[in-house]
Amino acid sequence: MSQGTALERKMKRQPGAWSWKNSFIHLFPIPALAVYALFIVYPIAAAFSYSLYDWKGLQKGDFIGIGNFVKLFTVEPFNGLFWNAFGHNWYYFALEMIVQNGIAFALAYIIFSKVKGAELFKIAYFLPRLLSVIVVGFLWKLMLNPNYGLVNVTLKKLGLDTWTRPWLGDPETALTSIVLANCWFGIGFSVLIFLAGLQSISQEVLEAARIDGVRGFRMIRSMIVPMMMQSVVIITVFTFIHAFEAFELVYAMQGSQGEPYHSTDTLAVFFYRIAFGGSTGDSVAIGLGSALAVVLFFIIATLSALFMFYVRKKEMDH
Amino acid sequence: MKRMFKSSMIVAAAAALSLAGCSQSGGPSQAGETPKDNGGQKTEQQQAKVKLTMGSWRTEDRDAYEKIIKEFNKQNPNIEIAFNPTKNTEYNTVLNTALQTGSGPDIIQLRPYAAGIALADAGYLEPLDGVKGLDQFSKETLSAATGKDGKVYGIPTVFSSTQIFYNKKLFAKFGIQEPKTWDELLKAADTLKQNKIAPFAFGSKEGWILSLTHGALGPQIYGGTDFVKNITSGKTNFKSKEFTDSIAMMQGLAKYFPDNYSGVSMDDMRNMFVTEQAGMMVMGDWEIAVMKKMNPDLDMDVFPVPPQKADGKASVTTWVDGSYAVNAKSAHKAEAMKFIEFMTTKEFGTLVANELMKPSTIPGVEAKDPLVTKISKYANSISTPYMMVVHFAAGNPTTKATLETSMQGMYLNKLTPEQVADEVQKSADSWFKPAAK
Numbered sequence: 001m002s003q004g005t006a007l008e009r010k011m012k013r014q015p016g017a018w019s020w021k022n023s024f025i026h027l028f029p030i031p032a033l034a035v036y037a038l039f040i041v042y043p044i045a046a047a048f049s050y051s052l053y054d055w056k057g058l059q060k061g062d063f064i065g066i067g068n069f070v071k072l073f074t075v076e077p078f079n080g081l082f083w084n085a086f087g088h089n090w091y092y093f094a095l096e097m098i099v100q101n102g103i104a105f106a107l108a109y110i111i112f113s114k115v116k117g118a119e120l121f122k123i124a125y126f127l128p129r130l131l132s133v134i135v136v137g138f139l140w141k142l143m144l145n146p147n148y149g150l151v152n153v154t155l156k157k158l159g160l161d162t163w164t165r166p167w168l169g170d171p172e173t174a175l176t177s178i179v180l181a182n183c184w185f186g187i188g189f190s191v192l193i194f195l196a197g198l199q200s201i202s203q204e205v206l207e208a209a210r211i212d213g214v215r216g217f218r219m220i221r222s223m224i225v226p227m228m229m230q231s232v233v234i235i236t237v238f239t240f241i242h243a244f245e246a247f248e249l250v251y252a253m254q255g256s257q258g259e260p261y262h263s264t265d266t267l268a269v270f271f272y273r274i275a276f277g278g279s280t281g282d283s284v285a286i287g288l289g290s291a292l293a294v295v296l297f298f299i300i301a302t303l304s305a306l307f308m309f310y311v312r313k314k315e316m317d318h
Numbered sequence: 319m320k321r322m323f324k325s326s327m328i329v330a331a332a333a334a335l336s337l338a339g340c341s342q343s344g345g346p347s348q349a350g351e352t353p354k355d356n357g358g359q360k361t362e363q364q365q366a367k368v369k370l371t372m373g374s375w376r377t378e379d380r381d382a383y384e385k386i387i388k389e390f391n392k393q394n395p396n397i398e399i400a401f402n403p404t405k406n407t408e409y410n411t412v413l414n415t416a417l418q419t420g421s422g423p424d425i426i427q428l429r430p431y432a433a434g435i436a437l438a439d440a441g442y443l444e445p446l447d448g449v450k451g452l453d454q455f456s457k458e459t460l461s462a463a464t465g466k467d468g469k470v471y472g473i474p475t476v477f478s479s480t481q482i483f484y485n486k487k488l489f490a491k492f493g494i495q496e497p498k499t500w501d502e503l504l505k506a507a508d509t510l511k512q513n514k515i516a517p518f519a520f521g522s523k524e525g526w527i528l529s530l531t532h533g534a535l536g537p538q539i540y541g542g543t544d545f546v547k548n549i550t551s552g553k554t555n556f557k558s559k560e561f562t563d564s565i566a567m568m569q570g571l572a573k574y575f576p577d578n579y580s581g582v583s584m585d586d587m588r589n590m591f592v593t594e595q596a597g598m599m600v601m602g603d604w605e606i607a608v609m610k611k612m613n614p615d616l617d618m619d620v621f622p623v624p625p626q627k628a629d630g631k632a633s634v635t636t637w638v639d640g641s642y643a644v645n646a647k648s649a650h651k652a653e654a655m656k657f658i659e660f661m662t663t664k665e666f667g668t669l670v671a672n673e674l675m676k677p678s679t680i681p682g683v684e685a686k687d688p689l690v691t692k693i694s695k696y697a698n699s700i701s702t703p704y705m706m707v708v709h710f711a712a713g714n715p716t717t718k719a720t721l722e723t724s725m726q727g728m729y730l731n732k733l734t735p736e737q738v739a740d741e742v743q744k745s746a747d748s749w750f751k752p753a754a755k
Contacts, residue, residue, distance in 0.1 A: 146581035261732060
């Protein structure tokens with residue numbers, strides 16, 4: 001009987017009841033939240049507030065409201081450069097989706113189909129990812145060198161002299177060259193995610209489909225891809241964010257001017273240039289740079305959110 | 319986060335500087351108190367020993383300046399100077415913060431032109447008008463550190479200078495003489511081209527090479543220093559025929575550039591020149607040391623950019639690479655001035671030319687390296703200012719950067735020389751106010 005009452009008391013106390021022990025638990029996230037607030041929330045808020053001021057070099061000037069945003073979208077050369085870079089970001093995204101993720105899916109599928117030495121391939125594809133982006137940029141710069149680079153030398157050896165060109169110096173080919181180098185760099189990561197998605201598919205379902213006579217491309221299209229939709233969504237969002245943040249490789253290969261003639265400019269490179277200016281620190285425009293950073297943040301956040309929302313809705317419909 | 323880190327660094331640096339300031343003023347009096355029984359004379363000497371600090375953004379100059387200070391100490395044993403450089407990209411911020419709080423080094427290296435002059439105009443620096451030896455510098459050279467009030471606030475130490483480097487061996491092989499006129503220059507280029515040697519090691523992949531090359535060759539077309547005076551006083555602008563012609567000249571040179579030059583970078587240019595695949599290169603003095611390291615056997619020499627007519631004046635393009643000033647709040651201005659005076663002597667100029675391998679601003683300096691001596695001589699006699707660096711490195715993007723990008727566009731057949739000139743003028747209009755208007 002005494003046991004019964006003790007249990008009753010415990011059960012009464014549990015849901016929602018206040019106790020020192022329970023409330024103490026809520027204190028544990030505080031350090032993590034503080035770090036998050038300091039390093040994530042504060043910089044975003046700070047960039048937003050900086051974008052509302054006029055800046056004299058590194059010194060904050062008068063409050064000018066949305067003046068910097070208006071300048072970014074209406075004053076030459078900023079407006080032209082913005083849309084130019086914005087277009088390049090979309091090109092970056094599209095080419096990465098087709099080349100990097102297309103090839104990555106094919107590779108992942110081959111590995112998944114139990115090829116000999118699958119583990120070795122997995123590591124081999126992922127290897128470039130271990131290099132620093134600066135090193136990757138340097139290597140590709142060497143290979144694409146117009147006069148002694150591997151690419152042009154090989155083309156000449158094959159008798160394809162007319163195909164040789166200054167890959168990084170020609171505005172027609174510069175951006176594509178950089179994005180393809182980026183695909184080479186990023187492919188291993190996509191393979192891993194796709195492989196994880198493929199491995200999560202229940203073998204029984206695939207087996208049942210096979211018995212029903214589903215084969216080849218139809219198998220991929222109607223069975224495998226829908227069942228690994230989660231991975232596809234993750235890859236798409238990652239690629240999107242990556243394409244809109246594209247900076248390191250462009251900077252490593254073409255410098256902060258998006259050379260030649262702004263043909264490789266992306267929003268992040270454009271941001272770097274207006275916010276930090278030249279190496280001696282002249283012509284910094286913190287306000288305008290912050291305004292661009294805020295715009296970039298909203299583009300990435302809004303489009304990512306819209307895409308996720310759309311995918312969720314589709315999943316629900318199914 | 320970056321900002322937080324940066325600002326905390328600034329605070330730390332400012333604190334360190336102000337501490338250094340305290341210890342300076344504390345130093346001599348302490349030294350005077352302790353050794354009381356050591357005899358009068360020694361105490362006097364120690365009392366007179368003053369510690370100065372010297373600020374700079376050139377961390378790579380430390381060894382050279384330590385040697386220079388040692389030389390200075392031979393005549394001034396009682397002035398101790400510590401050369402304390404700050405990282406290049408942080409220097410402006412650290413220095414400005416220190417000056418605003420009333421501290422900072424006693425001797426300050428000033429950024430050339432606008433940035434350094436701004437410090438003078440804000441009253442942080444001591445005017446140097448009485449300094450002996452100031453009259454040997456040209457007005458143009460001193461303009462790198464002349465305040466709005468017309469007073470000089472900094473002693474220029476070295477020039478950066480652009481001229482034409484050439485491969486002596488190749489020139490001799492094809493019987494080419496140092497060109498004395500523009501036509502001879504083009505003829506030399508033709509001869510090299512016929513012999514399958516790239517006339518100019520040049521590439522348009524990196525924008526700064528474009529403004530540098532135009533800065534060196536352009537003056538002979540647009541009329542050098544006179545044009546610069548006219549444009550800064552508002553008498554002419556970039557759309558003028560002279561300037562447009564100078565851009566068209568750059569376009570015309572394209573036939574003398576190497577294959578695929580739109581993809582050629584500075585590294586490739588240097589490579590071409592030191593491996594004797596190119597006969598000439600329009601380049602700055604700072605490359606001498608690098609090229610000599612890459613190919614010690616390279617037989618190279620320099621010549622100034624030749625004039626269009628035989629009776630014209632050849633030119634090299636120069637800009638001051640920094641000046642040294644005295645902090646107006648320094649506790650030991652008299653001692654700092656002594657070092658500043660030393661910086662105007664030939665002895666100092668020779669040390670600088672030998673240790674830094676840079677052309678000295680002091681006329682008549684002989685260096686161990688004959689190339690440095692030659693470039694110093696040109697820089698002190700036939701120089702014209704690098705207009706884009708001296709007067710047009712402002713705006714956002716800077717007018718200099720605008721020239722670079724639009725010339726890149728020109729070499730890609732997207733812009734005509736007239737359109738390049740238009741773009742440059744548009745950029746200048748966005749911030750530049752001519753002095754006389």
